[in-house]
Amino acid sequence: MPDLTIDLPDELYDRFCEMAATFDISTETLVRQTITLKVGCNPSSSSSPISTNFLRQFTDEVLAVADKEPVHLIDADKQKYVLISIDYHDRVLTPGASES
DSSP states (O other): OOOOOOOOOOOHHHHHHHHHHHSSSOHHHHHHHHHHHHHHOOOSSSSEEEEEEHHHHHHHHHHHHHTSOOOEOTTTTTOEEEEOOHHHHHHHHHHOOGGO
């Protein structure tokens, strides 16, 4: 992924740092996940899942992404989960025409 430098006001940077500490992730990860989610991309992967706290703050956006593809989550106890919609689940499990 290409590097991107953003000049954030100190107040905004401090707020991101506070939120990142709450989510137990790096500030850089929180900013990346927030930006990708806001533009409709999946901010998660099995290597860098989003926190369940993040899910609570951005529920509608996360659910919109989960409608299209799996979203990887992690809770405060480091348990990992995958959020998928029923429609996505059905699409994945529906046999292709070649299997009929």
